[in-house]
Amino acid sequence: MLEIINISKTFNPGTVNEKRALKNVSLTLEDGDFVTVIGGNGAGKSTMLNAIAGVWPVDQGHILIDGQDVTKLPEYKRAAFLGRVFQDPMNGTASTMGIEENLALALRRGQSRTLRAGIKNNEREVYRRLLATLGLGLEERLTSKVGLLSGGQRQALTLLMATLKKPKLLLLDEHTAALDPKTAAKVLETTDMIVNRDRLTTLMITHNMKDAIVHGNRLIMMMDGNIILDIRGEEKKNLTVEDLLHKFEEVSGEEFANDKAILG
Amino acid sequence: MNIMNLINALPGAAAQGLIWGIMAIGVYITFRILDIADLTVDGTLCTGGAVCIMMMQSGQNVWVSMAVALAAGMAAGMVTGLLHTFMGIPAILSGILTQLGLYSVNLKIMGKANQAINVDKFDLLVSLRYIKGVPFYKNTILIVSVAIIALILILYWFFGTELGCSLRATGCNDKMARAQGINTDFNRVLGLMISNGLVALSGALLGQYQGFADVNMGRGAIVIGLAAVIIGEAVFGKVFRNFGFRLLAVALGSIIYYFVLQIVIWLGIDTDLLKLLSAAVVAVFLAIPTWKGRYFSKPVNKGGA
Numbered sequence: 001m002l003e004i005i006n007i008s009k010t011f012n013p014g015t016v017n018e019k020r021a022l023k024n025v026s027l028t029l030e031d032g033d034f035v036t037v038i039g040g041n042g043a044g045k046s047t048m049l050n051a052i053a054g055v056w057p058v059d060q061g062h063i064l065i066d067g068q069d070v071t072k073l074p075e076y077k078r079a080a081f082l083g084r085v086f087q088d089p090m091n092g093t094a095s096t097m098g099i100e101e102n103l104a105l106a107l108r109r110g111q112s113r114t115l116r117a118g119i120k121n122n123e124r125e126v127y128r129r130l131l132a133t134l135g136l137g138l139e140e141r142l143t144s145k146v147g148l149l150s151g152g153q154r155q156a157l158t159l160l161m162a163t164l165k166k167p168k169l170l171l172l173d174e175h176t177a178a179l180d181p182k183t184a185a186k187v188l189e190t191t192d193m194i195v196n197r198d199r200l201t202t203l204m205i206t207h208n209m210k211d212a213i214v215h216g217n218r219l220i221m222m223m224d225g226n227i228i229l230d231i232r233g234e235e236k237k238n239l240t241v242e243d244l245l246h247k248f249e250e251v252s253g254e255e256f257a258n259d260k261a262i263l264g
Numbered sequence: 265m266n267i268m269n270l271i272n273a274l275p276g277a278a279a280q281g282l283i284w285g286i287m288a289i290g291v292y293i294t295f296r297i298l299d300i301a302d303l304t305v306d307g308t309l310c311t312g313g314a315v316c317i318m319m320m321q322s323g324q325n326v327w328v329s330m331a332v333a334l335a336a337g338m339a340a341g342m343v344t345g346l347l348h349t350f351m352g353i354p355a356i357l358s359g360i361l362t363q364l365g366l367y368s369v370n371l372k373i374m375g376k377a378n379q380a381i382n383v384d385k386f387d388l389l390v391s392l393r394y395i396k397g398v399p400f401y402k403n404t405i406l407i408v409s410v411a412i413i414a415l416i417l418i419l420y421w422f423f424g425t426e427l428g429c430s431l432r433a434t435g436c437n438d439k440m441a442r443a444q445g446i447n448t449d450f451n452r453v454l455g456l457m458i459s460n461g462l463v464a465l466s467g468a469l470l471g472q473y474q475g476f477a478d479v480n481m482g483r484g485a486i487v488i489g490l491a492a493v494i495i496g497e498a499v500f501g502k503v504f505r506n507f508g509f510r511l512l513a514v515a516l517g518s519i520i521y522y523f524v525l526q527i528v529i530w531l532g533i534d535t536d537l538l539k540l541l542s543a544a545v546v547a548v549f550l551a552i553p554t555w556k557g558r559y560f561s562k563p564v565n566k567g568g569a
Contacts, residue, residue: 053443079445092443094436097429105433108426109445115422118429161444 001201002029002169007051007061021047022058023225029169034195034202036212038244039222045205046087048222049171052203054078066168080110083162083200085155085175092158095147099138099157102146103127106161130160134190152183156190163194170195172204176211188215209241219244223252270530275395275405277526281519282408283390283469284488286415288496288518289511290462291489297423298435298455303359304344305489307366308337308460309482312467314373317381317477326389330468337464338457340366345453370479378478381471388472408469412515415462420508422458431455463489484539487546492518494549 009022022044029035037045051058054075062071065081086092093102104119124142131139134156138149146154155175162170172191176184188211195202206212212219219236221229221244228251231239287309294302312333319329340362347358371377383391390404400406422428433441434451441448463485471477496510496517504513529535 075442076445076447079443082443084443086439086443091437091439094433094440096436097432101429105429105441105444105446108430111445113426113430113446115425115427118424118426 001031001033001066002027002052002203003062003064004028004048004052005062005064007048007058007063009047009051009056009058021225022051024061025225025227026061027220027227029201029203032199032201033218034200034216035204035218035220036216037203037205037220037222038207038209038212042224043222044225045222046173047225049173049203049205052169053082053084053171081168083165083167083170085158085162085170085172087174087177089151089154089158089178092161093146093154096145098143099131099146099149100124100127100142102157103130103161103164106164109165130164131157133193134160150183152179152187155179155183155187159187159190159194163198163200166198166200168201170200170202170204172202174205174207177207191215209244213239213241213244221248221251228252270526273526273530274523276392277522278519279390279392279395279404279408279473280470281522282405282412282515283466283473284522285412285466285492285515285518286408286469287463287466287485288489288492288514289412289415289419290459290466291486292493292511292514293419293455293459293462295490295493296435297432298452298459300348300355300435300452300456301359301486302341302344302456302459303356303486304340304362304366304456304460305359305463306482306485307363307370308340308463309467309470309485310370310477310479311336311340311366311373312464313471313477313481314370314379314467314479315464316468317379317471318373320381320386320388320472321379326387326472330389330465333468334461334465337467338461340464341456341458341460342453344460345456348456349449349452367479374477374479377480378476380476383475390469390473391475392473404473411469412512416508416511416515419511423507427454484542487539487542488518488521490550491521491542491546494546495520498549 004025004027006024006026007022008020008024011017011019011021025044025048037048039045050056052063054070054073058071062069064070065078070078070081084092094105097105100119100123104123107123127142128139136153136156138153138157146157149157159175175191176187179187191204192215194200202216204216213236217236218230218232219239220227220231229247231247287305291302291305294300315336316329316333319332320326343365344358344362347353347361348355353361381388383393390407392404394402394404423432430441430446431451431454433444433446434448435455438448441451467477467482470481493514494517496513496515499520500509500513500516504510525538528538528541
């Protein structure tokens with residue numbers, strides 16, 4: 001489904017701020033894989049997701065989605081294949097537009113925008129039904145401005161928008177990191193529900209080791225712009241936080257010094 | 265200080281306010297919807313007037329002349345849009361560059377600093393002579409009112425289409441827009457073209473109304489446009505929630521601006537100071553959201569969901 005072949009990215013090359021964020025990273029995702037990504041700050045997790053999404057061009061390498069080389073496609077064209085949820089709840093929705101208008105924008109992802117009506121009456125029924133599955137009461141507030149919603153509600157809505165038109169790949173960039181623990185758990189639960197229901201191929205970055213272990217069928221850990229661990233199958237199922245810390249020390253020769261990742 | 269002098273001047277002020285109202289709606293599209301302060305308009309207003317008057321002088325029909333003026337404005341907007349998106353120049357600077365370039369273009373269109381058009385010799389759509397003592401269907405206030413309502417209806421329809429919605433999303437949150445597959449660069453150029461087209465149309469009407477186009481006629485237009493947007497929001501913001509009515513509020517804001525201007529003139533204030541006064545008023549109104557947040561906001565419970 002997704003093939004990343006040998007991609008590299010250096011920010012601010014030739015300056016004192018030069019940062020080699022991705023170093024010859026390769027990764028292949030099978031259809032239906034739900035991969036969690038962990039790693040410390042600056043490990044290259046978000047950079048990898050942004051490279052896939054096409055936020056900026058990579059320095060080298062290729063990115064294939066469903067066999068199609070998208071390396072040269074601009075961000076808005078790649079969006080046809082991708083559903084994305086960001087860390088900041090403000091980023092995923094248009095706050096001055098209504099809930100139904102946001103959903104209508106998402107429904108047309110990958111289509112050219114014409115002079116037909118921006119939202120059709122029969123869509124509203126679908127939106128109401130899907131919003132009801134979130135259990136947040138948003139189905140009664142179709143015309144409310146998204147700016148009035150809480151961070152958790154906005155993330156749940158963004159998740160719905162990202163998957164309204166089934167994406168070939170769902171990219172979740174620490175989408176629960178800005179939420180309080182209870183809301184974060186609820187949004188993760190919704191994530192599992194949607195990913196399982198639609199059998200979505202998913203890449204989910206998280207700061208929380210426990211979440212990374214509990215969710216998905218495969219786990220990768222990044223450090224210094226490399227993938228240093230790749231755990232899947234039975235091994236992933238039986239994984240504990242202690243195992244993970246131990247493995248990290250083995251691979252990196254360092255102690256994992258990130259309380260946030262350990263304690264969640 | 266005869267009150268009759270003021271009352272007699274009000275219909276003219278209303279007509280001017282309405283004509284500038286079209287420009288203000290253009291400013292609303294960039295400033296409020298696209299979130300860009302587009303300074304191109306100072307040049308585009310004159311381009312619209314110059315193109316319209318030169319075409320009419322050469323014997324063209326008034327409608328054709330105004331259509332070409334609109335197209336010229338859209339071209340100017342496209343230049344600013346491409347400077348901003350294709351060449352990566354900050355929006356405000358792109359507008360300033362186009363505006364400066366337009367000064368030369370406008371001089372070349374007119375051949376000199378100003379060009380007059382005689383209302384008796386040409387079949388003008390609007391004129392300051394068509395305010396009183398003409399059949400109602402020739403009355404400038406009526407014609408411009410109808411034009412504004414028609415424009416608002418068209419814009420209301422457009423911003424409800426798929427394309428129009430994607431344009432609003434671009435202005436609100438371009439990161440989200442791109443993630444939803446919206447070509448934000450294209451939309452910015454398109455928005456600037458629509459906006460500047462309207463401004464040039466306003467310039468074409470203004471040139472006919474005052475009977476001449478002048479290379480300086482657009483100086484400070486952006487400030488008048490912003491004033492109209494802000495006054496409209498301040499006065500009608502609580503009442504008008506619907507998008508169409510918001511555009512109407514902008515046009516009404518422009519009329520209020522010209523009424524206030526007329527009162528200031530009637531009070532005998534030195535007209536040389538008018539631009540300073542306009543700038544000060546707009547500055548204060550633009551500061552209000554910041555001041556509200558800084559000095560009048562109640563403590564809110566941060567964090568949580």
